[in-house]
Amino acid sequence: MGKCNGRCTLVGFCCLQLIAALERQIFDFLGYQWVPILANFLHIMAVILGVFGTIQYRSKYLILYAVWLVLWVGWNAFIICFYLEVGHLSQLFGFVYACYVSKVFMEEEDSFDFIGGFDSYGYQAPQKMSHLQLQPLYM
Template sequence: MGRCDGRCTLVVICSLQLLAVLQRQVFDFLGYQWAPILANFLHIIAVILGVFGTVQVRSRYLILYAVWLVIWVGWNSFIICFYLEVGHLSQDRDFLMTFNTSLHRSWWMENGPGCLVTQVPDSPLAPEDHHVITVSGCLLDYQYIEVVSSALQVFLALFGFVYACYVSKVFLDEEDSFDFIGGFETYGYQPPQKSSHLQLQPLYTSVSPHITQIKLLALY
């Protein structure tokens, strides 16, 4: 047990995925990003199933985890394209991230490293109960922070997918070989066999009368 096999590596990858998605979930909650919040929640459930399937040797859970990772890679690829405004995607479409329930965007827009937020009072562009701000001096723009976060998720998902396929294949091979040799049937319960009862009959010592007579004659 001195080395880490595929199961151990997969558990480590799942643990890193949980840490990464939990910190991302916190910042998405702060930014009221409802679509990423829902996706992160489903990802947390899938990763937990992956850990359970790895520890309890359940290949079906690992297959489900691997299928979700394909969807997760696609979702994070969309996030990267959204913040980089690839094609016809635009960050002005708030409904893609917030389901059109709020005007909030990424939490890093106002709280990024080195960002200086200045409020613009009495701006005609501000909707009701909202205000307009200007952000300047950021060392790293919020969209690049979101891209890096999504790229990390894709990186971990690719490794998780490879190891999930490998470990599930090992589990399936072990199940097939175990069924081939009989499984638990070899060590199944066998009723005790009925033993044949021997009838014991007492042995009696009989003295022949002729021998007795010969002994008596010898005495005379």
């Protein structure tokens, strides 16, 4: 029997991840959930790059794969918490966006300039310019 080194084990794990991601992609296509479909597609591409980096001894691809796995675990934890409504995540987004939109509306109302307005950027009476001499641009 042959020994399976770290490369062989990593390729095996990547193949299992690829199969799981393809199954998840199929179920996400049935539900027409576009953000998870895009995330699954990116995961499939990262796993393929991980396999390629493992076989071809490309450390940059393996680092990209490792960083992506950290992001992937975070994304999955967020999705699990979101669907189980842990910590009121669906209300956390509504509240944050409501605060942001109200802040934008308040800034737009404050920055509106009435014609002949009341702010310092409004109409100013012309000043007397007794010391100004006009000169031609071209001679």
